[in-house]
Amino acid sequence: MTTTITKTTPYDDQKPGTSGLRKKVKVFQQSKYLENFVQSIFDSLEGYQGQTLVIGGDGRYYNRKAIQIIIKMAAANGFGELIIGQGGLLSTPAASNIIRKYNAFGGIVLSASHNPGGPEEDFGIKYNVGNGGPAPEKFTDKLYENTKTITGYKKARFGDVDLDAVGEVEKGGVKIRIIDPVADYAELMARIFDFDLLKQSIQNGFITLKFDAMHAITGPYAKHILEDVLGAAPGSVFNAVPLEDFGGGHPDPNLVHAHELAEIMFGPNPPTFGAASDGDGDRNMIMGANIFVTPSDSLAIMAANAKLIPAYAKGISGVARSMPTSQAVDRVADKLSLPCYETPTGWKFFGNLLDADKITLCGEESFGSGSNHVREKDGLWAVLFWLNLIARKRESVEDIVREHWQTYGRDIYCRHDYEAVDAEIANGIVDHLRGQLDTLPGKSWGDYEVKYADEFSYTDPVDGSVSSRQGIRIGFVNGSRIVFRLSGTGTVGATLRIYLERYERDIRKHDQDAQAALAELIDIAEQLCEVKKRTGRTEPDVIT
Ligand code: G6P
Ligand code: ZN
Structure with a gap:
C-alpha cells in the first residue's frame, strides 16, 4: 500500500463536546481539519493494528466525503478491516450494535445528531470504543491533547471506495465490507420484543401508528421494521427518505420541530400511537392520541413495566438517569427496590454502569432512552418498547400514562x-x-x-x-x-x-x-x- 505522511499544524478548536466534535460543515471543510481530528483519534488508541473499525453516519451533507477520507486514513494507520454501512449510512444505535456484534476495536460515527444539515449547517464526528459506546472522557481528553500537538497525518493512496455496493473489497491490503445498515439491527430488535404480538396488534388494527423519520436516518430502519416486518400500513412511516439537508428541517424530535407529527396526533382522528426520531436515530419522541409523553415520564414508565417486554421479563438490574432528567424514574426504582443512578448529561456516562450490569435501562430528558442491548440511546428501540407495552397492556398511551401518575404521582x-x-x-x-x-x-x-x-x-x-x-x-x-x-x-x-x-x-x-x-x-x-x-x-x- 502506498501511504503518504502529510505535514500539518494544529487547529485550536477541536475539543470534543457532550457527544464528539460538532462544527459547521464549513469548519470541517478547512484544509486538513478532518484529517487532523481523525489522526488524533488514531494517535489516542493503542493495540488497534490489524483490528476492525466500523464507519457510518447519518447521511448528512459531507458524510460521504468524510468517509472516503477516513477509509484511507484508517488503512494507512494499520486497521485490518473496515465495516461500513451501505451508502455510508448507519444510525448511531445500529453502529453501536455492529461494533459489539462483530467485535470491532471501535467505530467512527459521523453525525451532528439533531442539528440541521447541509453545506451551511452542521457536521460531527465521534469515536466509539469496543463496547459500542461513546469514548469516555479520559479518551476524549487525550484526543484533545493530541489535536493540540499534531504534526502530521497518514493517508493511503487508493481510489474512492464504492459505498453503495454491498459486498467485500480489498484496498491496499485492508478488507472493506459494505453491509446492509438495517439487517443486523432489525434482527436485534426481533430478539428483544414480541414481534408476533406486535404483528397481530398492528394487523388487526388495535394499533395504528405514524412515525416521522424527519428525512433522517431512521427512515429505512423504521420502514423496514414497522411497515415491511410488522405490517403497518404503507405511509405509516413518513419523511422516510434520508436527505443530506433533512429537507431543510431541524431533525429534532420534539413538539416544535416534529410539528407535522404533533399536528396529526392532536388533530382529528389521530392514530393510537405516534413517534419521531432524530438525525442519527438515537432520540425518540413518544405520543399517543392527543397526548405527548415527556421523556422523563417515558423512562419511568418503561422501568415500571419492563417485565412485560421479553428481553427484560426476568427483571432489570437497575436504572439511571442524567442529572437534569426528572425524578420520576427514582420513584419507580424506590418502589421496585432497584438501584438508581444520577449521572451527568451525556450518554457516555451510562457505559460503565451498563457494562458492569449495575443498570439495564437508562434515559435522559433530552429525548433519549436505551438499555443494555447497545451502548447508545436508541430511538426505534424506544418506539418498539412502547408499541410492545401498548399491545401487552391493551391500553392507550394516555391510559398508560395516567395509570402511572396515579401510582407514582x-x-x-x-x-x-x-x-x-x-x-x-x-x-x-x-x-x-x-x-x-x-x-x-x-x-x-x-x-x-x-x-x-x-x-x-x-x-x-x-x-x-x-x-x-x-x-x-x-x-x-x-x-x-x-x-x-x-x-x-x-x-x-x-x-x-x-x-x-x-x-x-x-x-x-x-x-x-x-x-x-x-x-x-x-x-x-x-x-x-x-x-x-x-x-x-x-x-x-x-x-x-
Ligand atoms: C446528545 C447526547 C445526550 C445529551 C444531549 C443534550 O444527544 O448524546 O447524552 O443529553 O446531547 O446535551 P446538551 O449538552 O446539549 O444538553
Ligand atoms: Zn442523536
Whole structure:
C-alpha cells in the first residue's frame, strides 16, 4: 500500500463536546481539519493494528466525503478491516450494535445528531470504543491533547471506495465490507420484543401508528421494521427518505420541530400511537392520541413495566438517569427496590454502569432512552418498547400514562432553552449562580423553600473517575427542582438550559398544563439566573 505522511499544524478548536466534535460543515471543510481530528483519534488508541473499525453516519451533507477520507486514513494507520454501512449510512444505535456484534476495536460515527444539515449547517464526528459506546472522557481528553500537538497525518493512496455496493473489497491490503445498515439491527430488535404480538396488534388494527423519520436516518430502519416486518400500513412511516439537508428541517424530535407529527396526533382522528426520531436515530419522541409523553415520564414508565417486554421479563438490574432528567424514574426504582443512578448529561456516562450490569435501562430528558442491548440511546428501540407495552397492556398511551401518575404521582416537568447566547454572558450567568449557592439554602419564595443548592459533581462508581461542574442544582423542600446548565452540543455561542420540575401527588391536579403549573418556578429561575435581564430576551427559544 502506498501511504503518504502529510505535514500539518494544529487547529485550536477541536475539543470534543457532550457527544464528539460538532462544527459547521464549513469548519470541517478547512484544509486538513478532518484529517487532523481523525489522526488524533488514531494517535489516542493503542493495540488497534490489524483490528476492525466500523464507519457510518447519518447521511448528512459531507458524510460521504468524510468517509472516503477516513477509509484511507484508517488503512494507512494499520486497521485490518473496515465495516461500513451501505451508502455510508448507519444510525448511531445500529453502529453501536455492529461494533459489539462483530467485535470491532471501535467505530467512527459521523453525525451532528439533531442539528440541521447541509453545506451551511452542521457536521460531527465521534469515536466509539469496543463496547459500542461513546469514548469516555479520559479518551476524549487525550484526543484533545493530541489535536493540540499534531504534526502530521497518514493517508493511503487508493481510489474512492464504492459505498453503495454491498459486498467485500480489498484496498491496499485492508478488507472493506459494505453491509446492509438495517439487517443486523432489525434482527436485534426481533430478539428483544414480541414481534408476533406486535404483528397481530398492528394487523388487526388495535394499533395504528405514524412515525416521522424527519428525512433522517431512521427512515429505512423504521420502514423496514414497522411497515415491511410488522405490517403497518404503507405511509405509516413518513419523511422516510434520508436527505443530506433533512429537507431543510431541524431533525429534532420534539413538539416544535416534529410539528407535522404533533399536528396529526392532536388533530382529528389521530392514530393510537405516534413517534419521531432524530438525525442519527438515537432520540425518540413518544405520543399517543392527543397526548405527548415527556421523556422523563417515558423512562419511568418503561422501568415500571419492563417485565412485560421479553428481553427484560426476568427483571432489570437497575436504572439511571442524567442529572437534569426528572425524578420520576427514582420513584419507580424506590418502589421496585432497584438501584438508581444520577449521572451527568451525556450518554457516555451510562457505559460503565451498563457494562458492569449495575443498570439495564437508562434515559435522559433530552429525548433519549436505551438499555443494555447497545451502548447508545436508541430511538426505534424506544418506539418498539412502547408499541410492545401498548399491545401487552391493551391500553392507550394516555391510559398508560395516567395509570402511572396515579401510582407514582406526576413529576410535572419542562425545559427552557436560550440558544446562541453570547458566550461571555452565558458564563457570567453561571458564575452569578455559582456565587449564590452558599446563600440559598433556607431561602423561600412562597411554598418554595430551598433545601440544597450545589454544583453537580459525579464520581463514576465503576472506575472512580470524577466529572465536576456538571450543572447547578437548586432543590426545594417540597421536592421541586430547578437545574441550570450550559449545553455541550451547540455550535453557535452558548445555550443555557433551565430544567424545571414539580412533584404532584394529588390525582385531581394531574391534568394541569406544565407551563402553568411551573409558573412560579419559572419566575424563581429568572430571579436566580437573570437570563432575560442579561440577554434582553423575553422568552426561551425552545420549550420542551
Ligand atoms: C446528545 C447526547 C445526550 C445529551 C444531549 C443534550 O444527544 O448524546 O447524552 O443529553 O446531547 O446535551 P446538551 O449538552 O446539549 O444538553
Ligand atoms: Zn442523536
